[in-house]
Amino acid sequence: MKKKITLLIPTKNEESNIRDCILSAKNIVDDIYIVDSYSTDKTVDLARELGAHILSRQFDNYSDQKNWAIAQVPNEWILLLDADEKITPELEKEITALVEQDTIDQYDAYWVYRKNFFFNREIKYSGYQKDKVIRLFKKASSHYTNRVHECLHIEGHVGFLKEKLYHNTYRGFDFHLAKLSRYASLQAEDYDKKTGKLTGYHFILKPGMRFFKHYIIKQGFRDGIAGLILSSLNAYATFLRYVKLWMLRNNIES
Incomplete structure (x- = not known):
């Protein structure tokens, strides 16, 4: 049976990013959820127009916010993106192949390297040379810790995806x-x-x-x-x- 993937995005006033983030991953997921910290802009409306389910929760810290949301989504596999991240076409093909070839279960989670942009230019050094994050993981095997720079702990084996994730952290x-x-x-x-x-x-x-x-x-x-x-x-x-x-x-x- 084909593995289903849920796209999960934490948000707070992300109207400038949410549309591109969702559209970049829409073809490789089966449903979309945002966990929103009561945005006062158009984030929720834009996400809902693209078919997202809306989870609302007052923000306390990054780990608790994500752990709470993970427990709410229906599918075994989760693709968690920050709103300022986008799936590249190359990464989309790689994840699609894992699902279609039924090889995604060879690991419990996957590291993804990121291409980081700041001041609208790619940062290739400055400590970001090997920047990587776990963004694709099994729901039951994963738990976030640390309140600020949250860390995802995986019970099981973690693999690596070859293609990179686009990350533009600069919004002024x-x-x-x-x-x-x-x-x-x-x-x-x-x-x-x-x-x-x-x-x-x-x-x-x-x-x-x-x-x-x-x-x-x-x-x-x-x-x-x-x-x-x-x-x-x-x-x-x-x-x-x-x-x-x-x-x-x-x-x-x-």
Whole structure:
């Protein structure tokens, strides 16, 4: 029997991305679900026009949001995409072949490498050289952990797909800064239990080390000005994490 796949997309105000995301995967899935955190734009309407089922849930953290949604969908196999990701034609053919040849069950999940775009150009270095995510997986074998940069744990064997996933994370500089701030707020709660007294090491050295890692070790300089900005943003994200932790410990509102 042909394996059925559900497309699952977490959303919050993704009207600029949701249509392209759904259309890129529509030919390889049997149904479509979005788990929406009460968008105030046209995300839900656009998704519904393309045949998506709408799940609504107040956002608390990334792992819980996805785990809750996974439990709601009907099919054994799930293709989970972020709204800023798209299936390429080559990846569509590869997944289609797995289903048609009935070989998808040789693994319980699949890694997919990503082609990352920032400032409307492909980032080939800066730590993104081997960026990969698990996006195709069996429902019963999978569970997300970590509140911010969530990690999908698989009970079973994980294979690799050859073709890449398109990922454009840039939606404006202010939007990106706001996203870093949201991440830092969630991280601060997690780091509170495992971080001792905050010192200059956290506010100066750790961000500096993060910049050095991405710009020098991971060759961000080869991505030009975009690589310099990305490396700086990674350093800023580290700095902001400890600022938010300091604010949390001193009962200061963000």
